[in-house]
Structures are given as structure tokens and as C-alpha cells.
Amino acid sequence: MPARPAAHRPTLEAVAARAGVSRATVSRVVNGGAGVRGPLAERVRAAVDELGYIPNQAARTLVTRRNGAIAVVVAEPESRFFTDPFFAQQVRGISRELAAHDNQLVLLLTGGAADHERVGRYLTGGHVDGALIFSLHADDSLPVIARNAGVPTVIGGRPTWPDPDTRRRTLYVDCDNRGGARDAVRRLLALGRRRIAHIAGPLDQPASIDRLDGFRDVLPDIAPGLIAEGDFTPEGGARAMERLLERSPDLDGVFAASDVMASGALRVLRARGRRVPDDVAVVGFDDMVSVAEWTDPPLTTIRQDIEEMGRLMAQLLLHALEPASDPDGVPAVSSIITPTRLVVRASA
Amino acid sequence: MPARPAAHRPTLEAVAARAGVSRATVSRVVNGGAGVRGPLAERVRAAVDELGYIPNQAARTLVTRRNGAIAVVVAEPESRFFTDPFFAQQVRGISRELAAHDNQLVLLLTGGAADHERVGRYLTGGHVDGALIFSLHADDSLPVIARNAGVPTVIGGRPTWPDPDTRRRTLYVDCDNRGGARDAVRRLLALGRRRIAHIAGPLDQPASIDRLDGFRDVLPDIAPGLIAEGDFTPEGGARAMERLLERSPDLDGVFAASDVMASGALRVLRARGRRVPDDVAVVGFDDMVSVAEWTDPPLTTIRQDIEEMGRLMAQLLLHALEPASDPDGVPAVSSIITPTRLVVRASA
DNA sequence: ATCCTTTCAGAGAGCGCTCTCATGCTCGGC
DNA sequence: GCCGAGCATGAGAGCGCTCTCTGAAAGGAT
Numbered sequence: 019m020p021a022r023p024a025a026h027r028p029t030l031e032a033v034a035a036r037a038g039v040s041r042a043t044v045s046r047v048v049n050g051g052a053g054v055r056g057p058l059a060e061r062v063r064a065a066v067d068e069l070g071y072i073p074n075q076a077a078r079t080l081v082t083r084r085n086g087a088i089a090v091v092v093a094e095p096e097s098r099f100f101t102d103p104f105f106a107q108q109v110r111g112i113s114r115e116l117a118a119h120d121n122q123l124v125l126l127l128t129g130g131a132a133d134h135e136r137v138g139r140y141l142t143g144g145h146v147d148g149a150l151i152f153s154l155h156a157d158d159s160l161p162v163i164a165r166n167a168g169v170p171t172v173i174g175g176r177p178t179w180p181d182p183d184t185r186r187r188t189l190y191v192d193c194d195n196r197g198g199a200r201d202a203v204r205r206l207l208a209l210g211r212r213r214i215a216h217i218a219g220p221l222d223q224p225a226s227i228d229r230l231d232g233f234r235d236v237l238p239d240i241a242p243g244l245i246a247e248g249d250f251t252p253e254g255g256a257r258a259m260e261r262l263l264e265r266s267p268d269l270d271g272v273f274a275a276s277d278v279m280a281s282g283a284l285r286v287l288r289a290r291g292r293r294v295p296d297d298v299a300v301v302g303f304d305d306m307v308s309v310a311e312w313t314d315p316p317l318t319t320i321r322q323d324i325e326e327m328g329r330l331m332a333q334l335l336l337h338a339l340e341p342a343s344d345p346d347g348v349p350a351v352s353s354i355i356t357p358t359r360l361v362v363r364a365s366a
Numbered sequence: 367m368p369a370r371p372a373a374h375r376p377t378l379e380a381v382a383a384r385a386g387v388s389r390a391t392v393s394r395v396v397n398g399g400a401g402v403r404g405p406l407a408e409r410v411r412a413a414v415d416e417l418g419y420i421p422n423q424a425a426r427t428l429v430t431r432r433n434g435a436i437a438v439v440v441a442e443p444e445s446r447f448f449t450d451p452f453f454a455q456q457v458r459g460i461s462r463e464l465a466a467h468d469n470q471l472v473l474l475l476t477g478g479a480a481d482h483e484r485v486g487r488y489l490t491g492g493h494v495d496g497a498l499i500f501s502l503h504a505d506d507s508l509p510v511i512a513r514n515a516g517v518p519t520v521i522g523g524r525p526t527w528p529d530p531d532t533r534r535r536t537l538y539v540d541c542d543n544r545g546g547a548r549d550a551v552r553r554l555l556a557l558g559r560r561r562i563a564h565i566a567g568p569l570d571q572p573a574s575i576d577r578l579d580g581f582r583d584v585l586p587d588i589a590p591g592l593i594a595e596g597d598f599t600p601e602g603g604a605r606a607m608e609r610l611l612e613r614s615p616d617l618d619g620v621f622a623a624s625d626v627m628a629s630g631a632l633r634v635l636r637a638r639g640r641r642v643p644d645d646v647a648v649v650g651f652d653d654m655v656s657v658a659e660w661t662d663p664p665l666t667t668i669r670q671d672i673e674e675m676g677r678l679m680a681q682l683l684l685h686a687l688e689p690a691s692d693p694d695g696v697p698a699v700s701s702i703i704t705p706t707r708l709v710v711r712a713s714a
Numbered sequence: 715a716t717c718c719t720t721t722c723a724g725a726g727a728g729c730g731c732t733c734t735c736a737t738g739c740t741c742g743g744c
Numbered sequence: 745g746c747c748g749a750g751c752a753t754g755a756g757a758g759c760g761c762t763c764t765c766t767g768a769a770a771g772g773a774t
Binding site: 027072073074075076077079080085087096097099100101103105106107109110113117122123124125126127133136140142143144145 | 375420421422423424425427428433435444445447448449451453454455457458461465470471472473474475481484488490491492493
């Protein structure tokens with residue numbers, strides 16, 4: 019890999035020569051100018067402008083051990099990532115927060131085990147200062163890889179590792195899935211529904227489990243026939259709805275673990291001639307604006323502020339990265355659980 | 367910005383000491399091992415494994431001036447980027463190709479002028495070896511920024527600069543928008559349609575212009591009332607369709623410049639009681655699987671292989687980056703125009 | 715005036731790696 | 745058996761930057 023022809027960019031040295039000062043002084047000015055007297059700093063700044071000087075990141079990183087880049091690792095194939103508005107919103111929140119602190123976002127999608135290896139190499143390679151990991155399934159090795167690579171990490175969603183100590187030391191941001199699910203079911207009960215079914219997400223993901231647990235908190239004696247597992251896609255939601263109708267034709271309420279699945283369920287209910295909410299009331303989860311507001315009828319759902327969660331993840335990570343501004347030497351950051359809220363529209 | 371506590375990773379030096387060779391030899395082995403005798407190389411490899419040595423990217427970049435990362439710059443706000451499946455497919459193609467060559471993808475979204483500045487800084491900062499730029503609107507400054515930053519660039523879609531010399535030296539990948547549009551209109555003509563309207567994309571984008579030009583190639587005397595400008599969103603397509611129906615209630619064919627807009631148009635046609643394709647035949651553009659196959663009725667459209675175009679963009683850029691394997695000193699790469707194809711489904 | 719403190723600027727040592735160049739070795743040909 | 749060709753290895757000079765350490769100058773107190 020031969021070096022490319024030098025782009026011939028001016029270096030610190032050149033600026034220093036031009037301004038008639040030392041490299042150190044230029045460096046100070048470029049990095050905020052603390053401790054450099056006004057006029058001198060001015061002269062340096064002029065030289066920087068004249069030469070069009072731009073710091074070389076690699077050189078900087080080499081000594082500071084900071085990249086100014088954060089990896090966003092999504093454990094889903096591209097197809098899901100780009101299809102599901104959930105990711106879009108979360109990435110938007112992250113991207114905002116990172117940009118505000120002049121950090122770059124490096125997107126890593128890892129669909130299968132082969133990709134995991136590549137992602138692991140990348141994290142280990144020290145290209146990024148930290149990682150935000152998403153959409154973990156059970157036993158996912160990514161966080162462990164990140165930990166071994168010494169890359170500070172914040173996880174989106176509650177992690178599931180059995181070891182309580184590991185768990186305690188892992189930063190994550192999640193919403194109150196269980197509480198939200200309880201609210202959803204209570205809404206259906208309040209509407210007088212008595213045969214309430216649940217379309218769960220993939221049960222290897224903590225969010226799905228927590229929502230199912232919330233459902234069971236309110237309806238502990240639910241028949242297993244009233245629970246069907248989906249996969250967070252509209253088609254999965256539709257299939258689950260079909261199974262439920264087959265097994266329990268008399269159901270009068272459905273709590274779907276995501277708006278996207280609820281949209282599929284609505285389609286099936288309509289096709290089967292059930293009126294929503296008259297015959298069957300439906301509550302979703304997420305309050306994904308692009309979905310919940312546009313279904314027919316508009317979806318009653320549990321709102322979680324996904325974009326905000328993304329922002330919080332980024333914020334948490336950036337805090338954790340800060341060289342302990344705390345006197346104790348340990349920055350005071352901890353995992354965050356965000357609240358949920360029932361949003362009533364037409365479907366329940 | 368004080369240095370973080372040294373992660374204490376083993377360095378080349380350490381490996382060299384362990385294997386009892388020089389740094390240079392270890393470097394050679396790590397980078398492919400050319401010119402190192404078998405047994406020695408083996409010893410080095412063993413030392414690497416024992417110490418868990420991983421090369422420091424920053425140090426490498428500092429000397430090679432290569433960082434193994436490519437920026438994908440999308441001149442659209444996040445909302446559009448994550449909503450429009452077009453980008454998803456293109457990014458997928460790019461991501462595949464880059465991953466295959468061990469290059470990282472750095473995603474840069476730039477919604478407004480303020481972001482442009484940040485992106486410019488990033489490109490100029492030398493974080494990436496090259497850039498793929500997308501979704502350019504007229505007079506967009508991004509390619510100029512990239513050029514000034516000395517960052518090799520490939521553009522998605524035909525660029526529009528007036529200066530022919532600049533244009534000639536710019537690499538891009540585009541599909542045969544004009545030819546595809548002609549095919550679309552000819553299909554409608556072949557079905558016996560005589561009042562054919564066009565829903566154009568935003569006319570500050572070359573793709574929209576080319577498709578409109580193709581439309582006019584076949585129907586040079588089209589009334590201006592039969593052309594409405596959309597914005598590549600379903601809502602935009604719907605609004606354009608409404609305008610068209612108002613102005614020309616007797617239209618019997620529509621060529622929409624994208625499937626996404628066509629889906630909006632179909633909704634409006636249905637709402638207005640027009641049967642598709644009986645009363646009004648509709649042809650889209652893109653053959654976006656997730657859209658065209660799921661509309662009601664499924665959409666007849668012009669297929670362009672978006673993912674492949676993404677792949678080609680990445681390939682072109684990687685070639686351009688290669689240190690002139692050509693004897694002439696200039697790698698033989700040039701812009702690419704991919705073909706389009708009519709895909710007949712039910713809507714026309 | 716003297717001394718001490720404080721502030722500002724420069725010198726210089728790396729950060730970890732690659733790559734050129736010099737060196738020493740092996741080996742084939744005469 | 746000698747010489748030069750050819751190849752494997754080592755030595756060392758940077759790449760461009762940050763940061764500590766030191767020295768000089770400036771200010772205040774005595």
C-alpha cells in the first residue's frame with residue numbers, strides 16, 4: 019500500500035514559521051487558544067487562514083487517542099434497518115446529539131455472524147471512541163466484543179446477560195416497556211374488552227419480553243392461545259393476527275407490541291370483516307408517527323420518545339467518554355429508563 | 367483534551383521484541399508477509415497472536431495517508447433519507463462493495479446549508495479517502511467542496527455543472543433516465559392512451575429533468591397542464607395527481623417519475639373513483655420492490671437496478687483510489703450509465 | 715531594588731507505524 | 745574458489761501532532 023502522492027497540505031510547522039512562533043503556540047491557538055496572548059493569537063490565526071491550514075486528524079488521534087467518531091452498531095440486516103422507521107428515528111436522535119458535539123457517526127450494520135466478525139475487527143481497530151449498540155437479540159456477542167476491545171458502549175434496550183455484575187456495569191437506555199404494556203392492556207379493559215390478545219415481538223429480544231410481561235401483569239391468567247409471536251414487521255403482525263383469529267374468533271381486543279405489527283393486524287381484521295374498534299379494539303406500541311397516524315383507523319398506542327432515546331444514548335456515551343470531570347474520578351452517569359404514555363386515537 | 371489513560375495495547379515494537387526481529391519485519395508480516403522467509407514469518411505470527419497485537423490505525427493513516435473509510439454524503443434531511451427506500455437500496459449496494467474491500471462506510475447526512483459546512487469540514491479534515499455524493503440538487507456546492515478538499519468523488523446521478531471540462535472530469539453513475547421515460551410513455555401509447563400526464567420529480571434534480579425530457583421526446587406537443595411537479599414523496603405524488611385531475615379530468619394515462627409518487631397518485635385515483643388501469647393507466651419509475659409490488663394494483667414501472675448502481679459507485683471510487691495500476695499512470699475508469707427496463711404489472 | 719509568583723512561549727520528546735536504504739547473506743555461474 | 749546478483753533483514757528517518765517541561769518575561773509584594 020504505497021503512500022498516495024502528498025496532498026501537500028500545510029502543516030503546523032508551516033503555520034508556525036509563517037507566524038514566527040513555535041509549533042506549540044500554533045497548536046494552542048488551534049485548540050482554543052487558552053494561554054496565548056491576544057495579539058500573538060491573532061497573528062497565528064491570520065497565518066492559519068492564509069495557508070488554509072487544516073489539522074491532520076490521524077496525527078492528532080495518534081497522540082490524543084481520540085477519534086471524534088462513534089460507531090452505531092445495528093444488529094439487523096440492511097433490509098430491516100432501512101425499512102423499520104424505528105431505527106430511523108433513533109439514528110436521527112443520535113446523529114443530532116453527536117453532530118452537536120462534533121462527533122462523527124459511523125454506521126455499522128451487522129446482519130449475520132460473518133458481519134459480527136468484521137464489526138468486531140473494526141471496533142477493536144480503534145477507529146472509534148465508543149459504540150452505540152442496538153436491537154440486540156439474546157446472547158448477542160456484540161457487547162462482549164466491544165468490551166474486550168476496550169470500547170465504551172451504550173446499549174439501546176435493556177441487556178439480558180445473566181451475570182448481574184456485568185449487567186450493572188453496562189450502560190443502556192430503554193423505555194418503560196413493561197409499564198407501557200400495562201397501560202395498553204388497562205385501556206382495553208377500560209373499554210370493556212374481556213377477550214384480549216397479544217401480538218408479541220420476537221421473544222429473544224428484551225423489549226418483546228418486557229411488553230409481554232406487562233401484558234401478563236394485568237392479565238395473569240391469560241390463555242396461551244391469546245398470545246402470538248410476531249417479528250416487528252407488518253407481515254409478521256398480519257400472520258400473528260390470522261393465527262389469533264383462528265384460535266380465538268371471539269377476541270375483542272388486541273395489544274400489539276409495535277405499531278408496525280399493529281398495522282399488519284389492522285389489515286387482517288379489515289379483510290376478515292371485523293370493525294375496529296367496534297368489534298375489536300387495537301392498541302399498538304411506539305407511537306411511530308409515520309405509522310400510527312396513517313393507519314385506518316388511526317392507532318391508539320403507547321408512546322415512547324424514540325428520537326429522544328437515541329439522543330440520550332449518545333449523550334450518555336459522550337459523558338462516559340469524558341475524562342472524569344468528577345472529583346471522584348468516575349463520571350456520574352447511569353442507565354436511563356424513559357417513561358411511556360398512552361396516546362388515544364381511534365382504534366381503541 | 368488530555369490523552370485517555372493508555373489502553374496499553376501491544377505495539378509493533380513489543381511484537382518485534384517478542385519474536386526477536388526488527389519492527390520492519392513485523393510490519394512486513396502484518397501487511398501480507400511478502401519477502402519474509404517462512405519460519406521467521408511464522409515466529410512473528412505467533413508473537414502477534416500471543417500478544418493479541420492489533421495495528422494502530424491512526425499511526426498507519428499518518429504515514430500511508432489512507433484511512434480505509436469512504437464517506438457517503440446524502441444531500442437530504444434524515445427524514446427523507448430514512449423514509450425513501452431508494453436510499454436504502456443504494457446504500458446497501460455501496461455497503462456491500464465497500465465491506466468486500468474492507469473499507470468503512472461513514473454516513474453523512476446534510477439537510478441544510480449549515481450541515482454542508484460541517485460536512486465540508488469533515489471531508490477536508492482527511493477522515494476519508496473518498497466520497498460518494500447523492501441526491502444533488504441544482505447548484506449544490508458539495509462536489510466543489512469535495513474537489514477543493516482533494517477528496518476523490520463519485521456522484522450518484524448526472525451532475526449539472528455548466529462547465530463542460532469540470533463535468534467531463536467528474537465521475538458519476540446514473541441510469542438511462544431519459545430512455546426509461548421514453549419506454550414508459552410508449553407503453554402508455556401502446557395501450558391506446560391519448561391523454562397522458564406526467565408527475566415530475568423536483569425539477570432542480572437532473573433525474574427529474576431527464577425523465578421529463580424523455581416524456582417530451584415521445585410527446586413533444588404535450589400541454590403544460592398535463593405536467594405537474596412532485597417531490598418524490600407519496601404525498602407530493604398525491605397532490606400532483608389532484609392538480610392534474612382538476613386541470614385535465616379526461617386524462618387516461620399517467621407517467622410518474624417515481625414509484626413512491628405513483629403510489630400517492632394511485633391513492634388519489636382510487637379516492638376519485640377512477641379505475642386503474644381501466645380508466646387511467648399508471649406507469650412508475652424505479653421498480654422499488656417494496657413499493658411497486660405492494661400498491662393496489664401492482665405498479666407497471668421502469669426498472670433501474672438501484673442496488674447495483676450503488677455497488678458501481680463504490681467500485682468506481684475504489685478504482686479511482688488505486689495508485690494507478692495502469693502503465694499510463696491513470697486508472698482507466700469512467701462514468702457509467704446503467705440501462706433501464708420496462709416491468710409490466712397490473713397498473714398499465 | 716530584590717525576590718517570588720504567575721503567565722506565556724519554545725524546545726523537544728514521543729505517539730505507532732511504514733518505507734527507504736544500507737547491510738549482510740546466500741547462491742549460481744564461470 | 746571468486747564475484748556479483750539477488751534477496752532477506754535491520755536501522756532509522758520521518759508522518760503531523762500534542763503535551764510536558766523549562767526558561768524567560770512580567771507583575772506584585774516586601
